[in-house]
Amino acid sequence: MNTVFKALNDPIRREILTLLKKSDLTAGEIADHFQIGKPTLSHHLDLLRQADLVSSRKDGQFVIYSLSTTVLDEILQWMYQLSQQKQ
Amino acid sequence: MNTVFKALNDPIRREILTLLKKSDLTAGEIADHFQIGKPTLSHHLDLLRQADLVSSRKDGQFVIYSLSTTVLDEILQWMYQLSQQKQ
């Protein structure tokens, strides 16, 4: 839970998730969407992977990233419980 | 959105939300649940309030905190969109 909220606590990482929602992308393709260096992006991807918010697979010299939704569902569950009105 | 994820990115602050889900509490009552100083807790409450995740009202010399769910609902919405399978 900690790692997930940490991973979500950054606009670039949240934008990465939104990009990956549309389609899988290589690290380079993701980097093209932002004005930050490759090492920085690689670090962001690492944090997202640590939180199990994305998965990656190697394809030749490329690394392809995909969105993982399992953990998101857990957080959704937690937030839903909180947001329910008490009675 | 930034301030909300920032506020949620701390176990103590998330625990505070869970406590407030059960009932409204004064700053002191919240502090009693944790092994941290009053100034630190006051700071946590401030971040939660900045994110509109809690509201506060004064009652004599006490300050009573309550959970606010409006912003949680917005985040829920965002996460739900992400978690939905693409087709």
Place this chain on the structure above:
DNA sequence: TTTATATTTCGACAAATATCGAAATAATTA
């Protein structure tokens, strides 16, 4: 095998963050 491309790791640094004790503010009680 050399060169080029894609990505990550390393080392460093500036900015942000959590924490604390002391002091300040506000309201209550003696």
Place this chain on the structure above:
DNA sequence: TAATTATTTCGATATTTGTCGAAATATAAA
């Protein structure tokens, strides 16, 4: 009014985080 209680603000500090350039690793192409 003086003393007490509840909470926040202030100033300082240690830790974490985002960022970068350079170097390392891995694969593909010439």
